[in-house]
Amino acid sequence: MITFHVDRADSVPAYAQLIRQVREALRMGLLHPGDQLPTVRSVVTSCTVNPSTVLKAYRELELAGLVEARQGSGTFVSGTLGDADPHVMARLRSGLSRWLGQAREAGLEAEDVQALIASVITEDSLRQAQAGNGPPQTEPVARAAFGKEGDAA
Template sequence: MEGDVVEYRIDRGSGVPAYVQIVEQTERALRMGTLRVGDKLPTAKEVVAACAINPNTVLRAYRDLEQAGLVELRRGLGTFVTRSLASPAAEDDTLRADLADWTARARAAGLERADILALVAAALDHHEQQQQEDA
């Protein structure tokens, strides 16, 4: 998938179907601004080769993304992003930089990806609970 904007990683031990992982990773890239309107997604063949999954799995994910209005399948050309999920807020750049720094520190401290995700999820849960209590 050389030169593509997004590179999918399938976690076979997660219990989450591969097509859902592709959809979620695409949505994450759209939120982060890694994928932008007009960008081309990797071909199904490229994803199959990189992730060792069934072509129908990739096609199902791309169909789900198309039904959500996020991508457009152009016969003979590929699959292209049609809508962004990125926040237009200027503060996002600062937050992303802070998060990148924090993530680097967490990795340097020996935390694995799952540990980092669990910490972020716990922090979000705590924040949302506090907001509900304050409301």
């Protein structure tokens, strides 16, 4: 089961942080269809957020087809994101973690790391678009990959 955390210093609203964490867990293979999300009450207690915040996040995840609320039973994962091999994801995550350590040793701060990653993603998206592989991706991805402290999520 996923354990949520909410960063009060983050400019991203708490409900969006919860959504992001579920989406990241799905992409990383930590959540699978049939898995139960924590109850609203447990998230309210552990994250000290309003129940409506959790309900809003769960409702948006349900509208996206990623979870399903079952009356009296809870909220369960019903969809997936990405189809990357979990072993490949683990290997890449490990490499990224090593790279992050090198970046820290070089004196880079979280915002420096985020800027680097965002610039590489933007450049890659533009190259893909120029090669005819679809429109460029403009969504900031570095924020989803790194939390406030710059640690891999």
